[in-house]
Amino acid sequence: MSSAHQYVYVFGSSRTEGSAAMKNLLGGKGANLAEMCRLGITVPSGFTISTEACTVFTEQGRDAALALIRDEVLQGVAFVEQEMGKRFGNADDPLLLSVRSGARASMPGMMDTILNLGLNDEAVEGLARKAGNERFAWDSYRRFVQMYGDVVMGLKPAKKEDHDPFEVVIDMVKAQRGVQLDTELDAADLKELVARFKALIRARIGRDFPTDPWDQLWGAIVAVFESWNNDRARVYRELNDIPQSWGTAVNVQAMVFGNLGDSSATGVAFTRDAGTGEDLFNGEFLVNAQGEDVVAGIRTPQQVSTLGSQRWARLAQVSEDERRARYPSLEELMPGLYAELLHAETTLENHFKDMQDLEFTIQEGKLWMLQTRNGKRTGAAMVRIAMEMLRQGMIDEATALQRVVPDRLNDLLHPVFDTHALREAMVIARGLPASPGAASGQIVFFADEAEDWAQRGLAVVLVRQETSPEDLRGMSVAKGILTARGGMTSHAAVVARGMGKCCVCGAGAVHVDMKARTMTIGDQVYAEGDWISLDGSTGEVYAGRLATQDAELSGDFGALMALADKHRRLEVRANADTPEEAVIARRFGATGIGLCRTEHMFFEGDRINAVREMILADDEAGRRKALAKLLPMQRGDFEGLFAAMTGLPVTIRLLDPPLHEFVPHDEAGQQVMAQQMGVSPGRIRMRVDELREANPMLGHRGCRLGITFPEITEMQARAVFEAALEARAKGAVVKAEIMVPLVGTVREFNAQAAVIRKVAAEVFAQRGESIDYLLGTMIETPRAALVADSIGRQAEFFSFGTNDLTQMTMGFSRDDAGSFLPDYLKRGLYEHDPFRSIDQKGVGALVEMAVAKGRSVRPDIEVGVCGEHGGDPASVAFFHRAGLDYVSCSPFRVPIARLAAAQAAIAG
Template identity: 40%
Template sequence: MGSTTPDEGIVLLRLSASAPVAAVGLPPDLVAIGVAGARIPKGLPAKMSADLTAAWWKTASFIAEYSLGVPADDIASLGLDHDDPADRIEPLLALCDATGITPFPVDLSGQLAAGAAAMLARWNSPRAARARRTQQLPVDLPLALHIETVIVTDHHEAGHGHAISRDLKSGLFAPNGAFRHGVRSTGERQMLGHPLSSLPGGVAMLTGVLAELESRLGCVALVDFEYGPEGLVLVGLEEYRRTSARTATSLAVDLATRGITDERTAVRAIRPHHVLELLHPQPRLTGQEVLLVTGLAASPGAAVGRIVLTSEEAVEVAESGESVILVAAETSPGDLPGMMASAGILTVTGGSASHAAVVARGMGLPAICGASGLRIDRAAGTVTCGEHVLPAGSIISIDGDTGSVYIGAVAIVRPEPSASLATVLSWGDDVRRLGVRANADTGVDAALAMDNGAEGIGLCRTEHMFLGERLPLIRRVILSHNPESEEAALAALARAQREDFRELLLAVGNRPVTIRLLDAPMHEFLPATPQEAEDENQARMVEHLHEENPMMGVRGVRLALLHEGLYPAQVEGLFNAWIDVSTQHGIEPELEVMVPLVSIPEELLMMVRLMRRVNQEVASRTGIVVKFKIGTMVETPRAALMADQLAQWAEFLSFGTNDLTQLTYGFSRDDVERRMLGTYLEKGLLTVSPFSELDDPGVAALMRIAVDKARSVKPDIKLGICGEHGGDPVSIALCEDLGLDYVSCSPSRVPVARLAAAHAVLDREPS
């Protein structure tokens, strides 16, 4: 479709190029091919004439360089000598006559042939071939050339523009874009212009076309158009690839509900990174930010706050209403109050499975670990990185998705609820086989997990209940030097646990909840030095209990066998809490009691007998028999290899993949991620941290052995995973392959796990 000029009756053409796939480096559009005698026709309005002149200069100079062989520097010098494109045309034609292979063609067919030759020469140049290699595209990628007529009329009666089928903020179908009057003089899209609402002739046709394109192509459509007295012409169509997560989910749901696709297709279209984008705050960057340091992206989301260097300071400043970022060399369980008070966490050491990372993900806080460029001076109250010295109280911004730390406040975009995401996740729930639970230690965490769609609690770490004000309780149990004081401490412990568990069970409701009995290394509960002990007897005990390798020392079931009243006190508190919520609220959670760090089957047998005895004692006192299941964590290679013997006593097994990975590799998690992981990745010894993504050849091989052995003894035994890998999409797909029954992850990652579990099924279906 086209038009002729008012007085000379000539036809102008546009020559454009396209490749079969998206490619950077396509030749530019050649506009106004066919100008008679290389001059703009007379009688055109001034503005239209200026548009055509600018377009013609670009077309003619491109043909001169790539088809006629005129040196590029000579052409460029014309632009320096003449500001007005109209003044460059005659010198360019003279230059072609003097140095070109042939004179510049003056007829339509000659210009069209020369233009096509120029575009192919540009596409086949060594520079263009290198560009395709960089994009991992075939060097011989074919090129198609398209010929269009150019609409030439009064400047305000013709124009060009673009339109996108969706509002990119809301994600809803709402065509938007811009247009400009005059001739489209370049293939580059002009994003600014008049709004579509003022388009001559209205937007009804565009709206209908975009709706039809979405239906047929299944994507957000982007079209280029031209308009004139004879109507609107589409001159370009492509998928708009820079869609937001909100737009992608809205489109997927719309197409499925209209019957154009189906629910499974909608679930396939949404990837885990879309879920993270919709659930966590994101920074709105302008490019003017000052980057302080980059570390490991340990927990997603973004936050702005004042630097605090201690847990105590975090609590104090946060209580005054200030947002704070806890900056530390590393964190420990004792820092939990400060972490809970902070908007984000930044540590110098540690990796994705460090204490800071695990706790931050559990609480839904953004965190960056392993920012080794930082230097913290608590005495001076400063944080230093290169030339930047920031005193405590300075404002910084962290992006837990990229690991970037910025000086000053960056604008934060808070996520809004997405009904489309909820729909996609519910469709995914109908597809997935794996159950999805959450790791939660408090009623608040459990409530968040349930809101995010968790089907229960796969791990409650009871050691987190003994920090802060509760720390003296567990210390008295461990450091007690006579039976009477230990018994009193155990009674207080049971009462405290009853309150903690009651809050948790109320939040869980009638769902399953797995309570892991105490499993922290003993040194986390002891004074750091004998000098910090309460008395001389306690100081001697602290010195006596010192361990060279506490992570592999007296912890878990080993500590319970040395302090035989410890687990009974915990279990008694748990059973009493269950009776409370059952009798007072009519809630009956499915209790699962998990014994940690078992590597000898007889360890588990002793704990089974102990818990049954406690249950009988509680029943004789209350008249209520609490129903519960007993299981153990598989977190040592020996436990995996002896899973058939463990299954004789266990009603469920849960893989603790954090420790299982450490012990399988012989890695110290924090040390490896801090000191050698980068080198191993650089040398290709590892492709990803095994603490972030489950190791298939090693750790998962042990898990396969354990699964086969356990089910050979007890086919219906419940098998799950409760390490941090439970929220990683790649690891979840591996859990599907292993035939596990559920995964458990931090509350904030439950939606990601739900979608990833659905993908684990869909990705195995024939395409």
């Protein structure tokens, strides 16, 4: 290429300029196409326009980008012409092209594709003559005009309830012909459709469909670049933490055709089962079809392997005779080509050493591979594939650990349907088990309304005829997804697996009426808002809401966790406030409790009344009387925690929130409290007004409460020490840690430490025995981080409260930031929500400073983190680098943090 900076890279049988190592530049699709060519796999020739060109397009505009790539694109087309022996724009034997997106991270269906590019009224006649198949030529032209009119020219339904305008025209022509299927339309019908489509575009868009192939090509390239910033792509990037700055490559490739008759086909396949992880080659294909027919779910696809076909037939309740007659596998129908495909999939999996998602086309008996990529898979499949490949010797331990996305372990941790509930449940439909899991929710038919319902706290199941990329937002908030059409490789199935969402596809008995907002199965009509349940592991759909039970955590999951524990350095504790939570945390592998929020115990049962009695007390004597009622309750709670976590550390934080949180602020609640306390409503209102603060999170809370009312700290300390001695007497090995919250000066810490140590001495003297304990503090104010060396001389451990540290450092409240943070994220002002993933440059700098200062005066000081960041994989990696000893997170995120800690240790 003659350009000073190369933006276009060709791939083909005679020359290939890219490789799998160039994924950031060529995108995943372009890099893997080049790699397949290098492996000698038959691939239609083409070229890739790099992601750098997309960056220019985004930052400098359309004209600047096209000027940079124009000459290289011309040379790329010339290369494809030479490789394929056809001329682009030749009316007699036209070279047709596909134009596809391809970011460095797989984003299935989120960006745009155009097929059959290069056709016009003259070229379609030449294609028909050359192929000897008039129907094929006009079907290809019909598809091209429809796709180009939608993707490039922007002809969309006017309202969400409306049908696709092109599909409306198709339905009209089918009705006139008295046929049901697109495949029943002949060449004359398809020719009529092309004319009607062009008229529709002219009427709706106000300009003619372009007939010059080069105009078509430049329009398609621009459309693919623009699709990087369409709504569904932005949403997908937000959901999967893909940076906006990456951009997409554009892959221009010679077309091969799966719709050239019964010796042609197209399909999608996986080298292993994407739902379960089983080492089984599987996939779907259609005879005499193009690729979008398979993923769109409009036609029932056939299975690639005979075993897969037999499994599908059992699920779909199709007899073996009917299966062989109507849905034979590719292995049965074209055994030679199946053997070639099997060889290709084995070669690719062995080369990439990961499960591959393949696209292929068979054109008149010749197999062409169109794409390979690391396949999307469920969390369960992710774990099984990693551990099986490790056992098979394909990958090492470090690679196996890195293959599993920590957050996807959520798929395995949450409940499944209760076996007793299933015995009583009524199966109303069956489909394909597209993505495992159990989901119950209320039926919603539109993606945007699913968002609205979910924001109101409602559980929803999104029900569609078939999904499209525009449904992504609704799919992301739904508990489950049910489609009437589509196979295991349809859009709904692939995206649901990528999200870890329960999904049942292709439930043929389900008839969806979008206008009426109903789902009909047999004689039963289900309306919007009715409850249904989905089992994504079996494909069964149940009426009503089903109970659930805990998931099984052994097998490959247990082996993965053992492997993670072998490699990680960070300990992983849990945030747990009750013995029940502690039991769950220990079951998930927690190595202690990093945060027990003692105030949460005050809200149970009648305890709140004792707290309110304390708040209403006029003097210390009155407060002590109320606290005496809380003492045995707290002591019992702590004893349960020590027993549940025997042998492991339990970190108990003293009372943290301001007192206003314990009193009602509405008039009705104040009336009830007055009646319970035996005082006048006016007294309650007056005390509530006295407790009101302009910014309570910066007000009278944390150690400030204990300093103002030391009797509170005394009660809590006494409860801890008495509980510890009781638990030890009953056989528990107690490791108690007491944490003083919200200190900003060493004097604040010392004031509270004096109270705690005084109580400890009293309890130990009364009991004639003692225990060892640690006394430390939370680092959650910026000043505490700045003077951590001073505090570290007195405190025996630090635990970073990164929720408050983030609020105080960044200057906004997480309770209020939701009003502007989403807009910040969309505009790229922040790459991540700082309350979800720690701000490493700002808040993180304070953490690193505090660790260094603390260890400068106490080298063995224990340092951990107990904010919600403790369960975020990216934050865990940062805490590993910062030298912390442990992270603490909610019980259900403990396995996620264990895996993230191992990955951080491997990364170094």
